[in-house]
């Protein structure tokens with residue numbers, strides 16, 4: 451199967467090449483040129499790795515079946531404690547898909563535990579002898595999940611840059627205590643955008659690329675524009691549907707809705723591909739926090755990043771330019787020229803408006819809503835009082851947006867729960883009206899005591915792990931430091 455760029459002026463490539471390069475050379479994103487068929491109804495009773503294999507094999511034809519089956523069993527077995535795709539019923543028609551039972555307690559583990567294995571094999575296909583050096587700018591979850599996924603993977607090393615005051619203490623400790631001989635972590639003075647700018651400068655520095663090549667190093671990216679980040683996320687939409695069918699909650703063919711807390715539009719776009727493959731999905735509900743640029747776009751067709759940026763309790767959704775939306779625009783409009791036009795307008799003026807045909811193609815599947823900070827805290831409290839269910843602020847955004855939809859309780863819906871509540875114990879305690887201890891580990895224990903739920907061991911144990919990385923640098927030092935690792 452070929453992958454083509456959304457912008458239409460880069461050569462088509464195979465899956466392995468798309469995964470190894472990340473961004474297409476014309477600045478677009480790789481999308482599959484056609485979609486493989488998946489017979490979902492035949493997968494009743496299958497395990498998570500088996501369903502993953504049925505979904506992924508058509509998208510990754512160069513990867514041999516044995517190899518794929520092997521890495522899928524390794525990835526979604528022990529590392530997820532037998533809880534890959536774990537679904538919890540809260541009400542007759544309401545389910546929470548808990549995607550945080552992986553090693554770093556956020557949904558990004560689904561892709562970032564698999565991606566290093568796909569990259570390692572892509573290197574073999576290409577006969578790559580150079581080291582693949584992964585650079586990541588992160589506001590928290592991506593860096594943590596990427597470090598864990600790439601630690602001690604042959605042929606690769608990874609360097610993560612996080613804003614010095616931009617992450618929670620737990621997220622910071624997850625990064626700076628990560629073990630592995632091929633990893634590096636730096637705090638960057640400034641905010642996430644400063645760190646991101648430094649990393650982008652490294653990627654676009656031709657002199658640096660030459661120097662790195664002299665050392666046998668080639669840079670690559672693990673952020674969510676990489677097709678290898680997106681494709682593993684299709685699987686849990688399918689496992690959710692099949693599970694509800696097996697439980698007799700659905701008959702095969704009944705429509706199932708999903709509500710997704712959204713930032714860069716990768717997770718929800720995987721649901722769009724699941725539907726395009728033939729899974730009986732009804733609506734995909736895109737949930738935003740106070741940074742509601744996507745909610746406005748999906749309602750009106752006008753995308754405007756010219757607005758204030760808010761720091762919220764759901765930091766992984768604090769984003770004004772959602773990169774993966776470009777893929778949806780391409781599929782909905784069916785035109786490279788249209789996508790190039792909108793992306794050029796976005797770069798020049800900070801906004802664009804799609805035509806009526808494209809908007810109605812999008813709205814055939816998508817609905818949207820958003821929740822401000824009061825509503826999020828309210829919802830954390832409501833979920834706890836009503837269902838005895840503890841949820842993190844990202845997940846609470848989604849529950850709230852689901853509640854706001856007219857007729858929401860009449861359609862079975864799966865809400866994607868993207869992070870463990872114990873990653874954000876201060877916000878959760880505060881929403882529940884409890885005092886917040888200063889130290890985050892005291893907060894974690896207070897939340898355990900209050901809720902009667904045990905925190906994931908990988909978070910509770912962080913306080914005892916030695917800190918390995920404590921260097922801080924300026925954003926402009928990022929390109930140079932990538933040479934000296």
Ligand SMILES: *Cc1c(COP(=O)(O)O)cnc(C)c1O
Pocket residue numbers: 556557558591592674711712713714715716717718766767844868869
């Ligand atoms: C990354 C992240 C999101 C947003 O996912 P996108 O694919 O960027 O839309 C939501 N919640 C959590 C906890 C995340 O880490």
